[in-house]
Amino acid sequence: MSPAERTADSGLAKSLMPVPDPNPDVFDREWPLRVGDIDRAGRLRLDAACRHIQDIGQDQLREMGHEETHPLWIVRRTMVDLIRPIEFQDMLRMRRWCSGTSNRWCEMRVRIDGVRGRGLIESEAFWININRETQGPARISDDFMEDLQRTTNINRLRWKSYLSAGARQDANEIRDFPIRVSDIDLFDHVNNSVYWKVVEEFLAPYPELLEAPLRVTIEHDAPVAFGDKLEILLHVYPPGSTDKFGPELTDRTVRTLTYVVGDEIKALAAIFPL
Numbered sequence: 301m302s303p304a305e306r307t308a309d310s311g312l313a314k315s316l317m318p319v320p321d322p323n324p325d326v327f328d329r330e331w332p333l334r335v336g337d338i339d340r341a342g343r344l345r346l347d348a349a350c351r352h353i354q355d356i357g358q359d360q361l362r363e364m365g366h367e368e369t370h371p372l373w374i375v376r377r378t379m380v381d382l383i384r385p386i387e388f389q390d391m392l393r394m395r396r397w398c399s400g401t402s403n404r405w406c407e408m409r410v411r412i413d414g415v416r417g418r419g420l421i422e423s424e425a426f427w428i429n430i431n432r433e434t435q436g437p438a439r440i441s442d443d444f445m446e447d448l449q450r451t452t453n454i455n456r457l458r459w460k461s462y463l464s465a466g467a468r469q470d471a472n473e474i475r476d477f478p479i480r481v482s483d484i485d486l487f488d489h490v491n492n493s494v495y496w497k498v499v500e501e502f503l504a505p506y507p508e509l510l511e512a513p514l515r516v517t518i519e520h521d522a523p524v525a526f527g528d529k530l531e532i533l534l535h536v537y538p539p540g541s542t543d544k545f546g547p548e549l550t551d552r553t554v555r556t557l558t559y560v561v562g563d564e565i566k567a568l569a570a571i572f573p574l
Contacts, residue, residue, distance in 0.1 A: 312462050312517060312570055313548035316381065316424050317399040317452070319411050325450040327360040327396040330415065333388060339500070341507075342388035344412075346380060346516065347496035349421050353378070353410045354493065356394045357427070366444045372430040375492045375520065376405070376459065379424045381574060382514040386412065386419030400454035401445060404429055404437040407457060426459065435487075463519050463568040464544070466535035466558045473534040477501070477559075479526055489523030495559065495567055498532055502557060503571070513574035520567045524559070530566070533558040545570065 320326060337348035354375075361367045386392065393413040400407040405428040412421040431438035440448070449455060468474065477498055485491040495518050503509055524530055537545075537554045545554050552572055559567035 310460065311546050312515070312572075313546050314379075316379070316422050317409055319395055319409070320397060320451050321395070323397070323451060325397065325447070327356065327363070328393070329356060329359065330391055330393050333386060333390045333392055333414075335388075338388045343510065344386040344390075344392075344419070344421070345496075345500055346382070346503075347493050347500055349380065349386075349412060349423075350378060350496045351493040352392065352394060352412065353423055353425065356396050356410060357408065360396050364444070364447055366441075366447075369441060370429055370438075370444060372432055372486075373427045374430055374487065375425050375427055377426040377462070377517065377519045378492065379515065379517045380496075381422040382510065382516070383420040383422060383574075384414075384418050384513075385510065386414040386421060387417055390417050390419060391415040397451040398448040399424060399452050400457040401440070401448050401452065402455070402457040403439050405457065405459070406440070406448055407454075461519055462517060463556070463570055465560075465565045465568060466533050466556050468533055468560075470535070471533040471558075472536045475501075475532045475534070477530045477532050479524060479528055479530055481526060484526050487523065489525050492520070495520070495569070498557060498559070499569060499571065502532070502534060502555070509571070509573065514571070515574050516569065516571050518567060518569045522564060522566050524561060524566050528561045531560050533560060545572075 337344055339345050393415050395411045397409055398406055399409045407426050410423045429438045429440050483490045483494045535556045539551050543550050555571040557569040
């Protein structure tokens with residue numbers, strides 16, 4: 301494998317695994333796009349899309365028969381490619397499959413197609429299996445692992461962060477993001493989909509980004525709890541200003557969001573056109 305090919309398989313510019321279709325082990329479901337999922341223009345919002353990504357994961361876990369033995373998972377990173385907006389009154393076709401495994405975590409791909417239109421969202425998430433008692437990573441059972449590996453030959457998946465925090469002193473903007481009780485989930489911290497509401501807030505002044513292919517990646521470093529004073533630090537890196545995101549991204553503007561509570565980094569996001 302050449303250095304260029306290795307780069308394409310890791311980092312912010314990585315290539316996502318195509319859907320192995322037809323394949324009986326790709327979980328395939330449809331449901332309608334509803335009013336609560338869209339913005340003022342009728343587009344499926346990113347936070348709603350990520351909520352659907354969580355929902356189909358739970359549905360697949362139940363259908364595979366592993367919901368009782370592996371009930372708790374946390375997401376470490378989610379990468380979402382908005383290829384073409386999915387619009388109101390469309391039907392969502394969601395396909396989910398495993399693209400990489402290790403003993404305690406896996407990467408799961410979800411492709412969301414607008415059945416009636418041409419809308420398309422691709423995603424990949426790094427999920428960690430959690431032990432109910434210790435709240436730490438837990439080994440995935442052999443039978444579950446066998447099921448996951450039917451769609452991938454990657455079995456030594458490792459965690460590597462793609463993002464680094466931006467500093468408060470050189471931020472282009474600092475904004476408060478109040479936490480509501482309805483944002484808190486079973487783990488007693490802010491649910492993954494809420495972080496994508498922050499992305500929607502910062503994308504609102506740039507509707508042109510939502511019309512063209514766009515990649516957004518969020519990595520979670522530490523949980524945000526109810527009562528935390530969450531601040532978002534925005535940094536904008538124009539084309540040619542840095543190579544910190546890899547050589548493939550030096551030709552475009554990259555925006556980053558650093559989610560902080562005081563001096564503690566909670567999450568990181570990167571936004572750029574594909």
